[in-house]
Amino acid sequence: MRRYELAGRRDIRLTGDAPVPEPGPLEVLVRVRACTVCNRSDLAYYHYYGLREHCAQGCFGHEIAGLVEAVGPGVTRVAPGQRVFVRTPLSTGYAEFALAREVSVGALPEEVPFEQGAILQLLPLAVHATRGVRLGDRVAVVGQGPVGLMALRMAALRGASHLTAVDLDPWRLERSALLGADATHRVDGSREQLLGVGAQFDVAIDAVGTPGTLNACVELVRQNGLVVLLGTHHIDTHVTVDLVTWERKGLRVHSSAEPLDTARAEALAVAERLARTRELYLPVLLTHTYALDDLPKAMEQMSASRALYPDGEPAPYDGPPRETLKVAIVP
Numbered sequence: 001m002r003r004y005e006l007a008g009r010r011d012i013r014l015t016g017d018a019p020v021p022e023p024g025p026l027e028v029l030v031r032v033r034a035c036t037v038c039n040r041s042d043l044a045y046y047h048y049y050g051l052r053e054h055c056a057q058g059c060f061g062h063e064i065a066g067l068v069e070a071v072g073p074g075v076t077r078v079a080p081g082q083r084v085f086v087r088t089p090l091s092t093g094y095a096e097f098a099l100a101r102e103v104s105v106g107a108l109p110e111e112v113p114f115e116q117g118a119i120l121q122l123l124p125l126a127v128h129a130t131r132g133v134r135l136g137d138r139v140a141v142v143g144q145g146p147v148g149l150m151a152l153r154m155a156a157l158r159g160a161s162h163l164t165a166v167d168l169d170p171w172r173l174e175r176s177a178l179l180g181a182d183a184t185h186r187v188d189g190s191r192e193q194l195l196g197v198g199a200q201f202d203v204a205i206d207a208v209g210t211p212g213t214l215n216a217c218v219e220l221v222r223q224n225g226l227v228v229l230l231g232t233h234h235i236d237t238h239v240t241v242d243l244v245t246w247e248r249k250g251l252r253v254h255s256s257a258e259p260l261d262t263a264r265a266e267a268l269a270v271a272e273r274l275a276r277t278r279e280l281y282l283p284v285l286l287t288h289t290y291a292l293d294d295l296p297k298a299m300e301q302m303s304a305s306r307a308l309y310p311d312g313e314p315a316p317y318d319g320p321p322r323e324t325l326k327v328a329i330v331p
Contacts, residue, residue, distance in 0.1 A: 061092035
């Protein structure tokens with residue numbers, strides 16, 4: 001089969017005769033119909049392979065939708081021919097086939113195109129990130145990339161009374177309004193502008209993953225408020241926080257991680273249910289589609305991003321890629 005592999009820093013290689021994986025116990029082989037580029041993990045792995053230890057450990061190309069090709073012993077939830085999306089596969093989705101654990105595979109409705117269905121990989125993250133949002137909460141989401149927009153949508157579905165979206169890019173903030181934001185704030189990334197968004201939010205979600213955005217969320221929430229770490233700190237892996245402020249405000253904190261298979265299965269069930277509705281606005285999130293052979297072009301387009309450079313260091317870009325959210329790769 002044809003498959004791209006991350007071989008080194010900014011080095012991806014296409015193989016034409018890679019072996020097709022064989023599913024073992026409780027594993028599923030998926031014929032990939034689309035794999036979207038992860039705006040944080042895939043790009044961080046691509047640019048920091050060999051410079052950050054974890055960038056050689058994650059799965060490059062993990063947002064997949066396709067058809068079940070075969071199942072291993074013990075699989076009961078899906079069957080060959082079924083349309084599915086995959087959350088955290090065992091092998092890359094930049095290929096004609098990918099392997100996944102059964103617990104990571106969700107049913108994809110017929111009415112959802114594969115290119116949009118691959119985006120559903122983000123939904124369990126947004127489900128976990130917003131699990132502390134209560135009916136009537138005032139919520140701020142800092143960062144309006146795909147995962148931030150998904151979290152915004154989930155917070156709305158959980159009954160937030162007011163949603164504030166924050167980003168560097170006015171085009172992305174227009175998307176935020178489509179997905180339910182009551183207020184949008186364009187900032188330049190400086191602490192002063194971030195704090196000018198307001199205060200006394202019940203929940204502040206950091207959907208960027210930089211020291212600056214995390215510490216801004218600490219300032220944005222009220223006493224005993226909730227700070228959520230949704231953005232992945234792949235670039236700035238060590239973040240300094242003022243623990244006196246955290247203690248004085250009595251803040252709560254959680255991440256979007258799925259530490260147990262039970263939590264993974266629960267979030268996947270929610271994702272399956274929501275996928276059958278029109279509540280996720282997936283067409284808004286998908287902005288580009290490339291053939292598998294053109295993955296290098298897609299990576300080049302997505303790499304025009306300020307988020308790929310450490311906080312506070314000079315960068316050739318002042319924001320995200322222009323008018324770009326999710327990019328789908330189609331074998």
